[in-house]
Amino acid sequence: MKIHSCKIIVSVFAVFFISSCLGQNIDQGKYTNPVSNITNIGDPFVLTYDGMYYMYCTSIVDQGFYVWTSKDLVNWVNQGFALSNKSSGVFGINRFWAPEVIEFKGKFYMTYSAGGTDGVLKLCLVVSDNPLGPFTNYQSPLYEHELSHIDATIFIDADKSYIYFVRDCSTNNINGRPTSQIFVAQLSDDLKTFVTQPKLVITPDQDWEDINGTRLWNEGPFVLKHEGKYFMTYSANGYNTNEYCVGYATADNPFGPWVKASENPILKANLDIGVSGPGHNSFASSPDGTELFMIYHAHTFPDMPSGNRAVYIDRIHFIDGKMVVDGPTKSPQLFPNSTK
Secondary structure, rough: HHHHHHHHHHHHHHHHHHHHHHHHEEOOEEEOOOOOOOOEEEEEEEEOOOEEEEEEEOOOOOOEEEEEEEOOOOOOEEEEEEEOOOOOOOOOEEEEEEEEEEOOOOOEEEEEEEEEEOOEEEEEEEEEEOOOOEEEEEOOOOOOOOOOOOEEEEEEOOEEEEEEEOHHHHHEEEOEEEHHHHEEEEEOOOOOOOOOOOEOOOOOOOOHHHHOOOEEEEEEEEEEEOOEEEEEEEEOOOOOOOOOOEEEEEEEOOOOEEEEEOOOOOOOOOOOEEEEEEEEEEEEOOOOOOOEEEEEEEEEEOOOOOOOOEEEEEEEEEEEOEEEOOOOOOOOEOOOOOOO
16 A cells, blocks of 8 residues: 555656646646746747747857747757857857747748847847757848847748848937837848848837837837738837837838837736736747747746746737737646647
8 A cells, every 4th residue: 555655646746747847737738827947038939840849049048049849839848059159150259139040941040149249239140951950150240230239030921031120229329218129121032131221110109118218129029911911019118127018010011111009018017917027929820720829938037027037828819900919828728729
């Protein structure tokens, strides 16, 4: 009986431990945010390729970028560095931020930003034959400018490639205030050069973006197309504040004009349930393609908002042409629907 009881105790403990590590209620077919106990990250980006999800994040370790894999958007496994700052030819000595990866013409291209010896943050482009990496230099810096630029995202539409990016408030001063603004340019067919001059598409101008503050942010753009309309999500307010949150803008073509939604922000803190500073998102469909999820970060410790953030996923919908997020959540949610 003692041996049998011990087995039961060990088994129960094992189930509890695994369930806790995975951030889900495995016996109920549900998950709970944050997923997989991934912390000390920011800016999660998810690539879907060949039945697998690949996630890349900013890391406070600041040595490059890890990659995680998942079959269901909930359970993630760290596969090590996709890009290491120790690899030959990799640009950057610090501030490795906001990696994003696209599959393009049979290869995988990662955009990121990093600081150089002059202290300026540069946009970079690296390439790999595998989404796990290793990624090697392709065109870094991608855009030469005296000001700092971050948060690049490449959007492919009708055989044309566009890059959205942020002129960072660390060096960008508008009317006497440090301000982060989002720009767009068209890329060449090989992605290596801008074929149009960068165009300003959005700047902080809504009340929820603390437009009376001393420092302003519109950053972390991500573009998707739904029923012929272009949607750009972006984040505003300081990343290390409870008030960091997500809004969106719409346009009829990639260059705009982009019009911010009057119902912004569509994702914001809920300190009553312990969610602070949700922001800098990407999107991915459920494994069967019938649901769309927003992947974003929120502060690991809501009472001490900082660069230590965790990964959240929540469903989004389009209702009467408007984007709606079912979140933030910390209560049990149904698994992305094809997995259970």
